[in-house]
Amino acid sequence: MDPTQMLSRSEEAEQFLKQLSNKTRLMVLCSLLEGERSVTELLDDVPVTQPVLSQHLALLREAEFVATRRSGQTIYYRLADNRIIQIMNLLYGFFCADN
Amino acid sequence: MDPTQMLSRSEEAEQFLKQLSNKTRLMVLCSLLEGERSVTELLDDVPVTQPVLSQHLALLREAEFVATRRSGQTIYYRLADNRIIQIMNLLYGFFCADN
C-alpha cells in the first residue's frame, strides 16, 4: 500500500478505536447490543453519574456509533454502526464469554 | 452480568483497546500481519524516528501483543496474540479493503 494512504488509514483506525477505548462507553455499547435503551435505563446499567454518562453519549453520537429517538422527554439510544456491532461481539468473546 | 464483573471486564477491554489505539502501533501490527520483521525493516514501513518506534515496540512487548527473537544485533518482531490478529483483520476490512 502507498505510504500516504497507509498513514491516513491508520489515523482513521486510531480515531475509531480511541472513541471505543473507554470503559463507560464500552458498557453503554454492550448494553445497547441487547437493544434500544433510554438514558435512565442506561444509568441503571452503567455505574456513572448522569452528566458523565451524557458526555459519553455525546461522544458516541458525534462518532455516529449510536442514533437517538425521542419520545416525550425520554431519549432512546440504539446502535447505528455495523462495525461497532462486529467489534463489540469480538470483544465480548475475548473478555466476557464464560469459558 | 453482575455489575462488579461488568466493570472489571470493561476496564480490561478498555486497556486492551488503548494499547491498540495508536497509528504507529497499528502500522506496526499491520506490517507484522504479513510476517516477522526486524526493527530496521519496520522503520522502512512505518514513518517514524527510531526512538519513537522503539518506544511503541516496548509497549507492544509489555502488552504481549508481540514477541521477539534475536539474531546477532538484529531483533525480529512477530505477532504473539491471536486476539490481535482477529481485530487487525477486522480493522483491515473496515479501513483498508479496497471496495
Added chain:
DNA sequence: GCTCAATATTAGCTTTAACTAATATAGATT
C-alpha cells in the same frame, strides 16, 4: 405560566499519552 423530570452542556482541574532530544546498551567488525 410554573414546576418537575429527563437529558445536555460548560468550565476548570488532573491524569495519561505521545513526542523530542539526548544518551545508553549490546553485538559485530577491524
Added chain:
DNA sequence: AATCTATATTAGTTAAAGCTAATATTGAGC
C-alpha cells in the same frame, strides 16, 4: 580494545481525555 550498527531507555515537555461541579435546556403535567 576501538568503532560501527542496531536497538533501547530516560527525562522533559505538550496535548488530549476524563472527571467534578455547576448550570442549562426541553417537554409534560398541573
